[in-house]
Amino acid sequence: MAVKSGTEPAVASHIFDWDFVFGHANYWLFIVLMMTGLYIVVARGNLVKKIVGLNIFQVAVFMLYISIGKVTGGTAPIFPLDMKVDPTVVYSNPLPHVLILTAIVVGIATTSLGLALIVRIKEAFDTIEEDELLLIERKLTAADNREHGPAMGGRA
Amino acid sequence: MIVTIIDILLFFMLVMTALAIVNRRRLFSVVMLAGVFSLLTALLFVTMDAVDVAFTEAAVGAGISTVLMLGTIAQTSRREKDPTRSGVLPFFVVAVTGAALVYGTLDMPNFGDPNAPAQLHVGPDYLKNSVEDMDLPNVVTSILASYRGYDTLGETAVVFTAGIGVLLLISGLAGRRRREDEEEN
Known part of the structure; x- marks a missing residue:
């Protein structure tokens, strides 16, 4: 693969290249969302709000993964019902979708555990x-x- | 290009929602905004071809987790107290972490690049072989339930454990409350 060929210019010269900026703007915006979530977790004292912040962080990570699986001009990885696959159709990578499906379900499990802990904390400490x-x-x-x-x- | 513009538009809506969550004190509106956030995320997943993930996120993120959080604030409190500490140090920590992460993305391939390392190994294999192996139209289903069935088994174990944990944590809550009330009277 020519991914890492020696002709690749240095990182600093990339940053003003519009192709590079448009190709990476997605990732940077995910990071903004991720950091908003982290800020809520660190700076806000209410436990329910912390859980919401954790969820935002988590969802931003999901978006990062899904964006890695996207192929330009691709479509959802679902074949026609008669299973006659047209070889010219480009499909996006289904593997990140599967991993994130699992992660979403695990995420709701941990969220519910956290919320149950909050209910117990309220009961024990009244705050x-x-x-x-x-x-x-x-x-x-x-x-x-x-x-x-x-x-x-x-x-x- | 048009997809990029839609993506960026959705992002700005997401960022606005997240910032509103940061500043809101009423927990009811925080929870509702979290539901809005999940729904916008589901839209974004559709633009990135992840339709299965989109409807799971819409059902689980905007549905179940909103209901669970509403239940929790009904049991605890409706308002967040005003913050006592300044947000300067947290902001600094978050900015440094964010800068480190942005530095990490500089080596990543462009969004949607068909020659990215992630598109060259198992992903295409699954797409090619699942027609013969599974004969299912939806490749995500065949990977989830068959190629990577053990992942799903592990996930089920996690959900089961979490369910038991929640039951153990909050079981007997009503009974304890009643006893407390009786002691007070």
């Missing part, structure tokens, strides 16, 4: 805000230290 949870945890640890610290030979 789903990260800051308040941290305060409660600190108070509990301090109380434990006062009560059992000397017996255990130091702070927990």
Whole structure:
């Protein structure tokens, strides 16, 4: 394959090449979405919102994978019903689709587990805000230290 | 070209939705916007020829997960508290990570390149052989259920485990609440 031939110009000169920019704009936009999801996870304290952020991140990764399977001028990888495949028709790569189908289903499983954990956290601590949870945890640890610290030979 | 323009248009709608999610405090609107986000994603999957993925995303992402999240906010709280910390450090972390990822894409082949490494190995084999091997019109189905059936078996195991986990976590919730109420009275 001539994919990695020696004539490939250096990366820096690519960036102002419109073919390169249009060919990669998709990936960059996925990364913007991914980072928005990550920002929600890192910067927002509400647990439900964190789960939404994780979902956004996840979906952006799915889009990246699906875009790798796309072939220009291709169509969905479904043959005609009579199974007479026209050899001139280009089909997109079905393998990423399969992997992402599996990932979507696993994603909803993990999301539901996370949401169940949130319900339990609300029950146990009466809040789903990260800051308040941290305060409660600190108070509990301090109380434990006062009560059992000397017996255990130091702070927990 | 037209596909690229549609893609970019859909993207901007996705980014707008994601930014709205960042700033919204009412969790109900956050959850609804997450559903909108999933639906827009499904549209994008259709433009990229992944019709099976599109309808799974529409059913699972916009349907089931929205319902689960609505259930959760009904059990917990409806509003997010105002943030106490500044978002500068998270933004910095996210910007650095994003820059690293963009650097990683510079080596990738162009979008839709028929000679990309991903199009040259097993993908075409599946397309060529599944007519004889499976005689199913939908190649995605034949890979999912047969060529890579073990993946699907593993997925089923994960879903089963997660289901048991959820049941264990929230089972007896109503009973515990009733007991608490009785103790208080």
